[in-house]
Amino acid sequence: MKLYGTSLSPFVRKVLVVLAEKGIKVRHVPLRFHDPDPRFRAASPFGKIPALEDGEFRLADSSAIIHYLERKHPEPAMLPAGAQDLGRAIWFDEFGDTELFPLLVKPFVQRVLRPQLMKQPCDEAVVAKCMTEELPRPFDYLEGVIDGPYLVGGAFGLADISVATGFHNLHLAGEAVEPQRWPRLAAYVAAILERPSFQAAIAARQG
Ligand SMILES: N[C@@H](CCC(=O)N[C@@H](CS)C(=O)NCC(=O)O)C(=O)O
The missing domain is CATH 3.40.30.10 (Glutaredoxin)
Known part of the structure; x- marks a missing residue:
């Protein structure tokens, strides 16, 4: 494979x-x-x-x-068996891919990809707007739905993977979830990214 x-x-x-x-x-x-x-x-x-x-x-x-x-x-x-849990896992996968990713990636594009790959300057205004105006809405949403170590059915799975993955790119851009404002989200992201599977994926070759 x-x-x-x-x-x-x-x-x-x-x-x-x-x-x-x-x-x-x-x-x-x-x-x-x-x-x-x-x-x-x-x-x-x-x-x-x-x-x-x-x-x-x-x-x-x-x-x-x-x-x-x-x-x-x-x-x-990686997917739960029950109908409602499965529906919610697919929702979080979709939410991660289409709502969260386009925002979490903005600081990464500006601070990492533009200077390193595109040889263009970072536009700090884009980063500031993303952090102060755009990300708070999905962060507030996540803060409200996190009520344990995993998002769906009491077990790690696709929902957690899809929601957490883009936060690593945010960290690579030198930004993070403010723990004072979003304590549950900050702790949740830290714990998920610490899993050995995530650490192995992060350490995998970049090319
Ligand atoms: N829905 C796709 C999205 C994949 C995607 O957009 N990957 C980016 C890299 S992070 C890409 O290949 N972008 C090139 C393009 O949009 O043409 C998936 O879940 O795999």
Whole structure:
């Protein structure tokens, strides 16, 4: 099994965490999005990362890949069994991918990607607006729904992975959740990112 994509991507990190939790051996190819590698492009029609190759089978998209892995390697489960818990886990996955990620990545793009990869200056106004005006709304939401170590069904799973993954990029940009304002969220994120599977995914090759 081969996984394409640098571990700097929060979406690639989601899959790396699931692979580590399930103990699945993988060959990690840490390329960047839009890499011309033909095998990668065959697995990811739009050049996005992550993409998976499992024998002749190819699949793109972190959530699609995780659902595939869950069926193929059910233990330990990353998705809950009950209807309501499953619905909520899929909600948090979607929330992480579409509401949280575009905001958490902004400071990372400005402070890390622009100077290092694009050779462009950081726009600190974008970072300040994100931290003071844009992120507080999803942070308030999360502060209100966190009532234990895990988001859904009393067990670690996809919901936690999708919500927590982008916070590592926020940290790489030198920002973090203010513990005085969002104490539950700050403690939750710290504990999830400390898991061995997350630490292994963070340490995986960046390319
Ligand atoms: N929904 C996709 C999103 C993947 C994605 O947008 N990855 C970024 C890197 S973090 C990418 O490849 N961007 C290139 C592009 O948008 O064309 C997933 O969950 O895998």
